[in-house]
Amino acid sequence: MMSEETFIDVLCRFRQQFRLLFMVSVLSVLILGTALTIIESGTGTYVITVLQLVTLVVIGSFSFGMMHHCTGKNE
Numbered sequence: 745m746m747s748e749e750t751f752i753d754v755l756c757r758f759r760q761q762f763r764l765l766f767m768v769s770v771l772s773v774l775i776l777g778t779a780l781t782i783i784e785s786g787t788g789t790y791v792i793t794v795l796q797l798v799t800l801v802v803i804g805s806f807s808f809g810m811m812h813h814c815t816g817k818n819e
Contacts, residue, residue, distance in 0.1 A: 756814035762807040769804030773797060 755762075776797050783790045 752813065755810060759811060759814045762810045762814070766804055766807040766811060769800045769807060773800050773804065776800070 776793055780790070780793050780797070783793055
C-alpha cells in the first residue's frame with residue numbers, strides 16, 4: 745500500500761527555507777518598524793510601510809508555523 749503525501753508533507757521538505765524566510769521577515773519588520781517612527785503619519789509612504797509590515801507579519805507567522813509543525817517530522 746502506498747502512502748500518499750499531503751501538501752503539508754511536501755512543504756516540510758523546505759523546512760530550512762522557511763527558517764530563512766522567518767529570519768528575513770523578522771529583520772524586515774524590525775527595520776520597517778524603526779523607519780515607521782521617522783515617517784510622517786498620513787503620507788503615502790507611511791501607508792505603504794504599514795501594509796508591508798502587515799504582510800511581513802503574516803509571512804513570518806506562516807513560516808514560523810511551518811517550522812514549528814515540521815519540527816520532529818520524519819522525512
